Amino acid sequence: MDDFGYNAATLAKEYGDKGTVSKVLNYKQSLSLSMIRKFSQLLKIPAEWLIKEYPLKNAM
Secondary structure (H helix, E strand, C coil), X not given: CHHHCCCHHHHHHHHCXXXXXXXXXXXXXXXXXXXXXXXXXXHCCCXXXXXXXXXXXXXX
């Protein structure tokens, strides 16, 4: 994120939901399909980079 010049507030502004972006950045919620599409375009990276599974902190 820093490599692209973005911070949490910038991503929240682009996505439109600060709470959701915060949860994703803190590994409490997975990226949604709409977030993957949006951030792929915004960061100019392949969506495949964003769809990899990762552990959530509150996963049961």
